[in-house]
Amino acid sequence: MKKLILLTAILPMMANAQSSKKSGGLTPTAAYISEVWSPDNGDGTFTNPVINADYSDPDVCVGASGEDYYMTASSFQCVPGLPILHSTDLVNWEIVGYALKELYEGDPILKEHFNTVQHGNGVWAPSIRFHNGWYYIYWGDPDWGVYMVKTQDPAGEWEKPVCVIKGQGYIDTTPLWDDDGRCYLVNGWANSRAKYASVLTVRELSADGTKAIGQPVIVFDGNGTENRTCEGPKFYKRDGWYWIMCPAGGVPTGFQLAMRSRSPYGPYEHKIVLAQGKTQVNGPHQGGWVHTKYGEDWFLHFQDKEAYGRVVHLQPVDWSSGWPMMGKKGEPVTTYKKPQSSNSVKVNPMESDEFNTPTMGKQWQWQANYDEKYGVPTAFGSFRIYTYKLPSESKNLWLVPNMLLQKTPADAFTVTTKLRMTSKADGQFGGLIMMGLDYSALVVKRIGDEFQLIQMTCQAADKGKAQTDKVIATLKPTALDKIDYKPGIHMDIYLRLVVKDSKVKFAYSSDGKKYTPCGDEFQMKEGKWIGAKFGFVSAETDPKCDRGWIDADWIRITKK
Numbered sequence: 001m002k003k004l005i006l007l008t009a010i011l012p013m014m015a016n017a018q019s020s021k022k023s024g025g026l027t028p029t030a031a032y033i034s035e036v037w038s039p040d041n042g043d044g045t046f047t048n049p050v051i052n053a054d055y056s057d058p059d060v061c062v063g064a065s066g067e068d069y070y071m072t073a074s075s076f077q078c079v080p081g082l083p084i085l086h087s088t089d090l091v092n093w094e095i096v097g098y099a100l101k102e103l104y105e106g107d108p109i110l111k112e113h114f115n116t117v118q119h120g121n122g123v124w125a126p127s128i129r130f131h132n133g134w135y136y137i138y139w140g141d142p143d144w145g146v147y148m149v150k151t152q153d154p155a156g157e158w159e160k161p162v163c164v165i166k167g168q169g170y171i172d173t174t175p176l177w178d179d180d181g182r183c184y185l186v187n188g189w190a191n192s193r194a195k196y197a198s199v200l201t202v203r204e205l206s207a208d209g210t211k212a213i214g215q216p217v218i219v220f221d222g223n224g225t226e227n228r229t230c231e232g233p234k235f236y237k238r239d240g241w242y243w244i245m246c247p248a249g250g251v252p253t254g255f256q257l258a259m260r261s262r263s264p265y266g267p268y269e270h271k272i273v274l275a276q277g278k279t280q281v282n283g284p285h286q287g288g289w290v291h292t293k294y295g296e297d298w299f300l301h302f303q304d305k306e307a308y309g310r311v312v313h314l315q316p317v318d319w320s321s322g323w324p325m326m327g328k329k330g331e332p333v334t335t336y337k338k339p340q341s342s343n344s345v346k347v348n349p350m351e352s353d354e355f356n357t358p359t360m361g362k363q364w365q366w367q368a369n370y371d372e373k374y375g376v377p378t379a380f381g382s383f384r385i386y387t388y389k390l391p392s393e394s395k396n397l398w399l400v401p402n403m404l405l406q407k408t409p410a411d412a413f414t415v416t417t418k419l420r421m422t423s424k425a426d427g428q429f430g431g432l433i434m435m436g437l438d439y440s441a442l443v444v445k446r447i448g449d450e451f452q453l454i455q456m457t458c459q460a461a462d463k464g465k466a467q468t469d470k471v472i473a474t475l476k477p478t479a480l481d482k483i484d485y486k487p488g489i490h491m492d493i494y495l496r497l498v499v500k501d502s503k504v505k506f507a508y509s510s511d512g513k514k515y516t517p518c519g520d521e522f523q524m525k526e527g528k529w530i531g532a533k534f535g536f537v538s539a540e541t542d543p544k545c546d547r548g549w550i551d552a553d554w555i556r557i558t559k560k
Contacts, residue, residue: 032094034348035558036410039091040338042346046091046314047335048281050300053349053407054309054531055083057125057172057232059288060090060300063154064130066293067342070154071300071312072099072128072137076529077118078365078405079103082126082137084154085349089341090290090298090314095349095362096155099137102369106160110144117368117399119462120528124190125232125286127174128154136209138164140171142190148209164205165212169194175209176235176242176264183209184264186219186244188231198222200233200244202264219266220259222248227257227270232286235264244268245299245324247285252304256285258324271323274301274315277331281313284332289317289324294340299326307436307502307524308408309531314339351409351557355383363406364535373547374402375538382420382551387428387540389547397439397537398461405435405535412500414560415534418512418553421451421491425545429454430538432495434504437462438525441537442506442518444475444491446548451475451491453508455519462528472508472518486546497534499524 037052055073063070067088075081080098087093103114103122114122126139135154140146146165151158164185172188183205191197199221204214222230226249233246241260249255256274261267274284287301297317302310315327316336327333350363358377366374375385388402397403421430423446431443433456440457452474458467481487494509504522507515524532538550 031345031347032350033346034351034409036351036413038346038348040346041335044338045335046338048313048333049303049311050091050314051085051093051312051349052308052410053311054533055085055312055407056302056310056530057286058300058302058312059125059127059174059234060290061128061130061135061288062290062292063135064133069290070128070130070135071288072126074125074139074529075100075123075365076120077103077114077122077368078530079114079367079369080365081123082139082149082158083362086155088343088345090300090339092345092347093349094347097362099149099151099154099158100161104144104147104161107163111369115369115371115401117401119367119398120530125172125188127234127288129175129177131177136175138173138175138185138209140173140187140190142171142193143168146170146173146185146187162210164210172232174233174235175205176237177209178237178264181207183207184235185212186233186235187216188233188246198228198230200230200246202235202266217265219261220244220246220268220270229254230257234288236289238291242268243324245273245289247283249285250283251310252283252306254283254285256287256299256301256326260323272330273324274299274326274330274332279332279334281332281334284313284315284327287312292339296339297324298339299324301326303332305411305531307526307532308411309526349409351406352555353383354381354554355552356381364404365406365533366401367403367405368401371401375404375549378551380551382553385430385536385538385550385552387430387538387548389543390539390541392541392543394541395464396458396461396467397433397435397441397456397539398458398464400537400539402539403433403435403535403537405433405533407533408499408531409557411502412559414496414498414558415555416494416496416558417536417555418492418494419536420551420553421446421493421548422488422551423451423490423548424486424488425540425542425548427542428540428545428548430536430548430550432497432506432534433537434497434499434522434524434532434534435537436525436527436532438523440504440506440519440522442472442495442497442508443537444493446489447474449477449489451477451489453493453518455506457520457522470519488548499534 081100429445433441
């Protein structure tokens, strides 16, 4: 009799989770429609952002069919990494997989490194390209070098990463295969590692794109000009011109440049082709250009929305002047006609989860390389997350790797979950968290033979600041094990967080019907290069006792 409530609303989610996959994405009958943000207006127009979630530094390519579009984005230390999103119209997107199961498969030293939480490190600003029947993704890891993965099915398995260039400081890499088969790579530089930035370099790679065979050449220098912080370059060729499109001027306040040359090594002339102007879309830049089979041109880029992260916008591109002017006369559009497409199916990235399948939903990521002791799906219609053993010196939850988190999907939304906390020892806790440089969580924690409902909050967690705990209520267990062998006590509870204007309010319920507001309002804060993320936390401080766990029955993202 489990999970009969809200059945009408749940069925589309279950169909999506249980449907078979195709290389072009999910079948039309499996479309997941978000209750909190869907950009398709249903009248032939769309409203930006097309993805109101943190897909930082997005890039896009046209697939083999000419009408399948694939997007990827920065994933930093989150695992699985390099998300793969699919669309047939550049407006309706779904998550179809990840290119990286872990960081970095095939390299035992780096795999060990990323087994611990490395906030803000890892995969920076990838590019995705389709070339000779293969899909390629290149990215710069600022600490380790330039990497590449490839596949013939972007929704399927990707090959293990190949280190193309070893070293520090390389970021924002994009290949270009020229008409003669030669391959070039453009990249930016991370000042935090290289101790210089605001320059773009081009070098030649081997024809298969696996190693550098030429020396880098500086082709653009933004130092001392309005084009400071030029980075995130994307490399193209059109009508005999080599094009580099890149952002400049800073992440929250910058603009989009286009530059052209008759040689991949420059010199390049440049022009601002997209800027905020009189709109509310700040820093509109860094993304990917596509030319469709219908002769249309479009540009996907991000907007930095602070705690919500970097959300994805779509702009028309007009080449009539010889330059790719984006939006409406170089300013972002809010509502616009959709790109031409033979497909009219609405679909959005998955958010809610009934946990009814034996695999982890594609909306979820861990904070480090996965360990099976973090958590696993169950055959009982739930996802189990075991308590992570916090080091005794821990002051907060910043380095907990087994948080199961997803991106915020809208400016205003409500998250409700039903879960059971099973505790084998004193001090074990679990619940809902909004995670960033600052965080706040609503958890149940075992104290003796009872549970306490606690709001755990930390300001400047990344700086090692101590967490504060606010006890809200003391709760009797809802069930007790009646065996002598390692008995546990259990707490069944519904937890809720409500987001509006980047602020979080918590509530709880014992029956899923009447919710009691609780705790202090929390001001969301972005993470290290990413937006705040929400999901589940489960931890403890006793190094010797058996682990406890939470079984998440379901989680639902709604308007109210």
